[in-house]
Amino acid sequence: MTDLSKEIPEQGAGQGPDGADGPAPEPLLKVTGLVKHFPITKGVLKRKVGAVQAVDGLTFDVRPGETLGVVGESGCGKSTMGRLITRLLEPTGGKVEFEGRDITHLSTGAMRPMRRDVQMIFQDPYGSLNPRHTIGGIVGTPFKLQGIQPEGGVKKEVQRLLELVGLSPEHYNRYPHEFSGGQRQRIGIARALALNPKLVVADEPVSALDVSIQAQVVNLLDDLQKELGLTYVIIAHDLSVIRHVSDRIAVMYLGKIVELADRTSLYESPKHPYTKALLSAVPVPDPSRRGGKSDRILLKGDVPSPIKPPSGCRFHTRCWKATEVCRTTEPPLIQLAPGHQAACHHPENVPDQSAQTAAVTGGASEAGTTK
């Protein structure tokens, strides 16, 4: 605990100088127009014949101390996004800034000092721990890689971390196979926290766990955030979990953010038809709602391939509100309400609080009807 209290003010001080060049809450992470295309090659010469447009132009901020939830169906690019902002993948285009510093194309070596501040928790607690290393070795590796000698030695620090995530310090010499899924996920969390990071990106941190264990890990992440002042980007497909953990939520569809809003705003008045459909599809543990098909929006078909995404709005092939303009023009991600952005020509729950937003949305739907 001692070196922790030392680190926290330092973290706060670190944000000071960056605060100069921006509006009130200076983002910890700033992503602008982020693009990742994976080339598809053919033949011996590896001729490029196409690209999987996994992530295609994302712009968002992550503010210090908040939890940004990223939700979407499989293949929407949410995991690729997580790997891009932690720079485990090299972006094809766009810009990633961490604390005001451009890290988009930093080399592995130049990235290394940054890794202290940006850590990742992975989905599969079985695949992400080396079965031949002891828990002590796994959680202690970050210190070795970064050449850091914690006060009191690595072993003492690792044991403190194990206790922090709810494991016993005696687990130090055990191997991953001796632990259950939930305990392994705790080990992964301890490793991510070893270097006292500022930003933790968690890719489906609880989806491999049983319900009762899932709740334990969700609560642990919550406690750690309060205790250590962490900033999270949590990627998940489970809308109930995302609602529980996030302050703000980005909904992704086929490589794009279709809606970005505060939690309450998003769940109470979703603007994008896709978000609305997604929310209505969540099974609710209440049998009285059974058979109430009326309020459920059943989307037709599957998510289209990101190799050939649909023209215009990518959701138009499955959207019940789609008109001609959706097929031809891509809707920009615009602010429809304070702190609520959506990319849709015909948004739901259109607010008419301010003349400005009404004008913007009105224009969009007019364009839809005239064409």
Add this chain to the structure above:
Amino acid sequence: MSDVQKPDTEKATTGTGAAAGSAGADEKFLSVRDLRIHFDTDDGLVKSVDGVSFDLKAGQTLGIVGESGSGKSVTSLGIMGLHNSERARISGEIWLDGEELIGAGTERVRKLRGQKMAMIFQDPLSALHPYYSIGAQIVEAYRVHNAVDKKTAKKRAVEMLDRVGIPEPARRYDDYPHQFSGGMRQRAMIAMALVNNPQLLIADEPTTALDVTVQAQILDLIRDLQKEFHSAVVIITHDLGVVAEIADELLVMYAGRCIERGSAEKVFYRPQHPYTWGLLGSMPRIDREQTDRLVPVKGTPPSLINVPSGCAFHPRCPYADVPKDNITRTERPELRQITDGHFSACHMTPAERERIWTEEIAPKL
């Protein structure tokens, strides 16, 4: 049917078995009595299923809920007769439409499997054969049980693909599993399972590998098909949301045993076991006000080799000390009826549970 059922009913000396047998299709279509499935391993005897009983009527859906290792999948594989008889020790009775399956012999069960009872699995990619086209696999399932030529079978397969909502079924008939998306594969597997109009459909985590929007489609499909064919459905899942959507009856399993059973309404609105409370408290609910904290069950599910003494849930139960004389640690609680058709295996008295539920649990959910 009646001549098949006769010798079996006579063999079954227990009252329950006979009752289940004679009741026939109109009453209990599937009846499981004291099912035990144990496996001998190098580490000891694994009691995966240890005395599970339930009934299911035609046209009804039973949801089996539990965490990994609670024995829900082993139960379903047991009903389908898919355990290796040399490795698994199976005892108890399984009555399907008046016919007992455990004593029926492999050949007979093989006849019934795919025809009278069918199963859909969690992972359609590994359940479908990658080498054969989707159509060929459905045709095979049909021709095993029906003496028809290939042309008729193909017609039937295309019809089924169409019924489960695969667009352009005649063209997709020749596609291979890898050419289908996850949701379509699950549809194809449902088509294969239903090609012989089975009266019992067992779905083991049918939507776990799917996205929510596709999950909603598949649950809808299962519901529609059930209405159409008036079949009995057993759905196995860890997702309480999914069972609430689809199940009439619920069975909650813990460490190989049924700890609570009853209608979906009763189990969701008046749960009578601390483990069920724990499951409900662990779930973030999208239909309720935001809660600050979830109320998880402490600890981890037990090993099935060393099941805790007494009530298997006692090491994780916050109320283990409510009943007197340490009984939760020494004596295994029996499944007792609380109200009509609602059973719970807990040592606490109904009054104690009622008090804890209304005072401590319900306000936090």
